[in-house]
Amino acid sequence: MQKIFRRFFLEYKEYIVVTLLLVISISLISQNENTQIKKVRTLAFGGFALVHSISSGIRDVFANKDEIEELKKLNAELMLKVNLLREYGLENRELKELLNFRDTTNYELVPGKIISKLVSKTHGNFIVNIGISDSVKTGMPIVNSDGLVGIITDASENFSVVRTLGNSVLNLAVTNQRSNVNGILSWNGNALIIKNIPSNFDNEIGDRIVTSEFSTILPPSIPVGVISEKETNIAGVLTNLVVQPFTDFTAMKNIFAVKFIESEQINELELNLLKK
Amino acid sequence: MFEKYFLPIIIFFPIAIVQLTLVPLISVQSIAPDLITIVLVYFTLRQGQLYGTVLGFTFGLFFDLMSGGLLGSAMFSKTLAGFITGYFYNESKILENTTTIKIVFIVLLASLVDSSFYSLLALPEVRISITSVILEQGLLPALYTSILSLTVVLLSPFKKSL
Structure with missing residues (x-):
């Protein structure tokens, strides 16, 4: 036998x-x-990221790092403020009677640098040189001067893994800034899609898409992209919206983690997908 | 002994760092060559199918850990790529397989298998057809990788003269 x-x-x-x-x-x-x-995974990528950061540092030896980073940080802060003002303007037109509208948001940004990229049409992610020692935590949103880049999915002492919008696993609650239509945004391997929106809802090509207030993992009003295409299904009842992101994942080098203070009450809810 | 067990691992780490830091700079529309597949094919053609399968698994494991990506995805695709490459192993034609244009075609096939399966593993979330995955996310990176593998052919006379 x-x-x-x-x-x-x-x-x-x-x-x-x-x-x-x-x-x-x-x-x-x-x-x-x-x-x-x-x-x-956290232990492993933390160790390897150290080597990546050294080689990435050699690559950027001629760049004037401090000045560029400072300017990019300022740019990103201004982007968030401009977008907030745009939102306030739209809301103000709609709700003039609310005179005591509260100024609720002033996000603190942690600057970071991308030290390695996984180039793939479906598994988009970065490793960045900010971690727990910079007060960065899993679930924090990552932005650059153009808009939302992704969220942190793993954080070690000095490095973090960022799951970008170009990762098919990431699903985000988003809203149309003009009409307040909400939906779930995901990457289908080729484009960002908001699926199954009733066709009679008010969505136009060129409308700005921002993160939704319903999101349990992201703060509201971070710009994501604009609607570039509408695809109505055969029955004509539902529409898929194709969103052109503001950020260019291939070209970016510097990012910022937004220190988003999550609501403890929301965190306690069962539906929070990033709950530990 | 050294070439069989240690050399591929020693070569893997600098290649993986280049893959994650410099290769994104030469990517076109998220289509990038895979240097690790070239190394995998080269060593498999020298050592055989079983060796290539295990080496693909090892390279995939290290790459998943280094890149922070979905653990298991590169392991799966590279194991399969090593296994497929093993069919081209011929003990009496090692030099011919690794120094002539043949290696470019073998890299093309191995890379097609590798990048297609790497993308297909994300399919539960991705709502596009399998044909589209194989053509856009399999064939294009495979072509790019095979073009880069020409360097192995071009460098081989130099290596022989050493």
Whole structure:
């Protein structure tokens, strides 16, 4: 019996090994959100990111880092303020009677630099050189001077993994800034799509899309993109909106983590997907 | 012994760093060459199918950990790429397979398998057709990778003269 097994193994060892390794890979994919696996990943990318940051530093040795970073930070802060003012203007027109409208938002930004990028049409993510030591936490939004870039999914002491809008796993609650129509934005491998919006809802090409107040993981009113296309399905009842993002993921180097103070009450709700 | 077990791992780390830091600079519309696949194909053609399968798995594991990506996705696709490349292994034609234009075509096939499966693993969330994944996200990066693998052919006379 043992001989038969031995002969079988020797004859088909390549197939047995490849099957075994593929099964291990598949089971690891399904275990990605497991706490133990997350710990290993955080530890590993934290270590490797240190090496990346050194090589990335060599690449940028001629750049005037401080000045550029300062200006980009200022630009990003202004972008957030301009967008907020735009929103206030629209709301003001609608709700003139609310004279005591509260100024609620003044986000603190933590500047960071992208040290490595995973170039893929479906798995877009970055490693950035800010981490827990910079008061950065999992779930914090990442912006640049143009708008939303993504969110932090793992944070080690000095580095963090950012899941970008170009990652098919990321789903965000967004809203049309003009008409306040809400929807879920996701990456379909080619474009950002807001799926299954009733066709009779007021959405026009060129409308600005921002993060929604209903989002439990992002602060409201961060610019995401503009509607570039409307695709109505065969029945004509539902529409998919194609969104052109403001940010260019391929060209960016510097980002900012927005120190978003999450609501404790929202955090306690079962629906918060990033709840620990 | 050294070439079989340690050299690929030693070469892997600088190549992976280049892949994550410099290759994004030469990417076009999120289409980038995969240097790790070139290294994987080269060593598989020298050592055989079983070796290539295990090496693909190891490279994938390290790459997933280094990139902060979905753990298991590169492991799966690179294991498969190593396994497929193994079919081209021929003990008596090692030099021919690794120093002539043949390697470019083998890299094209291995890279097509690698990048297609890497993208397909995100399919539960992605709502586009499998054909589109294979053509846009498999074939285009594979072509780019195979063009870069020409450097292996171009460098081979230099290596022989050393």
